[in-house]
Amino acid sequence: MQERAEQTRRTLLEAAASLFDERGYAGTSISDIAARSGHTSGAIYFHYASKEKLALAVVEGHFATWPPLIEQYTNTATGTATATPALERLVRLSFAVARAFRDDIVVRAGARLWTERTLIAAPLPPPFVGWIDAVTEMLERARAEGDLAPHIDPERAARTVVCAFFGVHTVSEALDRRRSIEDHLADLWALLLPSLQTRPIAAELFPMARQA
Amino acid sequence: MQERAEQTRRTLLEAAASLFDERGYAGTSISDIAARSGHTSGAIYFHYASKEKLALAVVEGHFATWPPLIEQYTNTATGTATATPALERLVRLSFAVARAFRDDIVVRAGARLWTERTLIAAPLPPPFVGWIDAVTEMLERARAEGDLAPHIDPERAARTVVCAFFGVHTVSEALDRRRSIEDHLADLWALLLPSLQTRPIAAELFPMARQA
Numbered sequence: 001m002q003e004r005a006e007q008t009r010r011t012l013l014e015a016a017a018s019l020f021d022e023r024g025y026a027g028t029s030i031s032d033i034a035a036r037s038g039h040t041s042g043a044i045y046f047h048y049a050s051k052e053k054l055a056l057a058v059v060e061g062h063f064a065t066w067p068p069l070i071e072q073y074t075n076t077a078t079g080t081a082t083a084t085p086a087l088e089r090l091v092r093l094s095f096a097v098a099r100a101f102r103d104d105i106v107v108r109a110g111a112r113l114w115t116e117r118t119l120i121a122a123p124l125p126p127p128f129v130g131w132i133d134a135v136t137e138m139l140e141r142a143r144a145e146g147d148l149a150p151h152i153d154p155e156r157a158a159r160t161v162v163c164a165f166f167g168v169h170t171v172s173e174a175l176d177r178r179r180s181i182e183d184h185l186a187d188l189w190a191l192l193l194p195s196l197q198t199r200p201i202a203a204e205l206f207p208m209a210r211q212a
Numbered sequence: 213m214q215e216r217a218e219q220t221r222r223t224l225l226e227a228a229a230s231l232f233d234e235r236g237y238a239g240t241s242i243s244d245i246a247a248r249s250g251h252t253s254g255a256i257y258f259h260y261a262s263k264e265k266l267a268l269a270v271v272e273g274h275f276a277t278w279p280p281l282i283e284q285y286t287n288t289a290t291g292t293a294t295a296t297p298a299l300e301r302l303v304r305l306s307f308a309v310a311r312a313f314r315d316d317i318v319v320r321a322g323a324r325l326w327t328e329r330t331l332i333a334a335p336l337p338p339p340f341v342g343w344i345d346a347v348t349e350m351l352e353r354a355r356a357e358g359d360l361a362p363h364i365d366p367e368r369a370a371r372t373v374v375c376a377f378f379g380v381h382t383v384s385e386a387l388d389r390r391r392s393i394e395d396h397l398a399d400l401w402a403l404l405l406p407s408l409q410t411r412p413i414a415a416e417l418f419p420m421a422r423q424a
Contacts, residue, residue, distance in 0.1 A: 023330070024330035024331070025330075026238070026330065026331050027330060115327045115328070116327075116328060116330065116331070118235070118236035118237075118238060118239055118328065119236070119238045119328075119331065127386060128383050128386055128387065129387075156399045157399070157403065159383070159396065159399065160376075160380075160396070160399045160400050160403055162379075162383065163376065163379035163380045163382075163383040163384075163396065163400065164372075164375065164376035164379050164380070164400065165379065166379040166382060166383055167374075167375040167376050167377065167378040167379025167380070167382070168372075168375045168376070168379070170375075170378060170379070170382070171340050171371070171374065171375040171378055172375075174339060174340060175340065175341075184371065184372070184375065187368045187369070187371065187372045188372050188375065188376065190407070191369065191372055191403075191404050191407040191408065192403050192404070192407070194406065194407045195402070195403040195404070195406045195407060196403065
């Protein structure tokens with residue numbers, strides 16, 4: 001029964017996420033979510049108590065996507081990250097995040113709800129700061145590996161990378177619902193990497209990163 | 213009397229903008245705007261018909277800020293732009309825009325309303341496209357002046373610059389209400405310019421651009 005309750009919660013969350021992504025917070029009602037999920041409004045109130053709480057669960061689901069993804073690209077003790085330079089892992093991670101923004105309904109909906117956060121009567125997690133910290137650590141690692149240009153300050157460069165990435169995915173959403181996000185991200189790295197690197201690695205890296 | 217009506221419209225627009233900026237669209241009521249402006253709710257309905265129309269006027273005011281500013285930095289027939297290289301004019305323009313995002317209440321409010329656009333029952337102007345066109349033209353001019361690196365495609369680079377700038381001002385807003393936006397923008401150009409340029413001009417340019 002516990003497992004079935006979990007399955008119901010997940011179905012409700014994904015139905016809510018797909019509606020929030022399409023119509024936004026204000027444009028989505030509990031009965032819309034019931035209709036899309038195949039469950040009753042009563043089930044929604046039982047599992048999530050309110051539309052605010054359901055929106056908060058979607059935003060938390062969005063934020064919960066990142067730590068395991070970051071771990072996968074930063075934990076040098078596990079198979080994936082071993083022997084791959086930190087700067088290359090950062091680029092690969094950014095493409096993985098871009099694909100999540102394009103393809104993962106909870107990530108997409110969480111991003112939209114975050115921009116609509118003033119409507120939601122529930123405190124949302126603070127954005128960006130965790131990303132800036134994670135990217136700073138990867139750039140510090142790149143410095144230790146001798147790949148970061150000497151004049152680059154890891155923390156300021158990390159903030160710039162996070163800002164620019166956020167702009168790419170937001171503008172991509174507005175221009176074509178993020179269909180071209182990988183092209184736009186490759187264009188961004190083509191301008192940023194030569195400044196970040198001690199030695200250029202950009203040209204041969206992009207095709208690999210996009211398929212990673 | 214015409215002039216007085218214009219003054220009233222402007223006062224109402226700025227009162228609405230300051231509230232939209234602070235509290236968002238959903239958090240602002242016609243009576244809040246009346247209280248802040250010192251006019252009656254009736255005056256608001258007379259001049260703007262509805263909260264939607266007032267929000268639309270703020271967003272249109274935001275968008276109307278840019279053409280004269282772009283003109284000032286691109287029209288080489290007038291005094292300001294003459295003899296200044298296009299790439300330098302682009303950097304100066306970006307700092308002027310950053311300051312508008314920090315200091316101009318209609319620009320700030322328009323940006324917030326645009327992120328909340330799904331709540332506003334009025335069609336808003338399409339964003340980014342005009343900016344991408346304007347920056348493309350400046351980069352093409354930089355190419356004609358021999359300042360753009362040969363491998364740079366002006367249109368793709370323009371889209372990247374616009375994306376990255378949008379990210380900088382949005383993240384700056386979330387981190388500290390855009391107080392450090394000029395520092396963040398300088399950090400962005402420090403990474404982008406070396407890739408864009410045939411010859412580096414970054415170092416000596418930033419102090420000038422920030423005071424322009």
